[in-house]
Amino acid sequence: xxxxxxxxxxxxxxxxxxxxxxxxxxxxxxxxxxxxxxxxxxxxxxxxxxxxxxxxxxxxxxxxxxxxxxxxxxxxxxxxxxxxxxxxxxxxxxxxxxxxxxxxxxxxxxxxxxxxx
Numbered sequence: 001x002x003x004x005x006x007x008x009x010x011x012x013x014x015x016x017x018x019x020x021x022x023x024x025x026x027x028x029x030x031x032x033x034x035x036x037x038x039x040x041x042x043x044x045x046x047x048x049x050x051x052x053x054x055x056x057x058x059x060x061x062x063x064x065x066x067x068x069x070x071x072x073x074x075x076x077x078x079x080x081x082x083x084x085x086x087x088x089x090x091x092x093x094x095x096x097x098x099x100x101x102x103x104x105x106x107x108x109x110x111x112x113x114x115x116x117x
Contacts, residue, residue: 025058026057027033027054028054030062030065031065032054033051033052033055034047034048034065034069035069036050036054037050037051037066038069038070040101041103044066044067044070047066048066051065051066
C-alpha cells in the first residue's frame with residue numbers, strides 16, 4: 001500500500017531574517033516639481049513654496065522657473081460649445097460646459113514616516 005504524501009508547510013521567515021528595506025530617494029526635477037505645484041495651487045507664490053519644498057532648493061532659485069511656467073500655461077477659461085444641428089423638423093441643441101472644481105485639501109493625521117526602516 002502506498003501512503004499519500006501530505007503537503008508540508010514551509011516555515012515562515014521572520015522579519016529578522018530578512019535584509020533591511022532600502023528605499024531609493026530621488027528628488028523630482030524642477031519641471032516635475034513646478035508641474036505638481038501648478039496642479040496643487042493657483043497662487044504663484046504658493047506654487048513657488050510647494051516646488052521649493054519638493055526639490056529642497058531656496059525660493060529664489062525656484063521662482064523664475066515657476067513664473068516662466070505660469071506664462072507658458074495660460075489660464076483655461078470654461079469652454080462652452082453650442083451646436084444647433086439636426087433635421088429641419090426637430091433641431092437639436094448640444095451644450096457642453098467645462099467647470100473647474102475647487103482644489104482638494106488633504107490633511108495627514110498619521111505619524112510621520114520614519115526613513116530608518
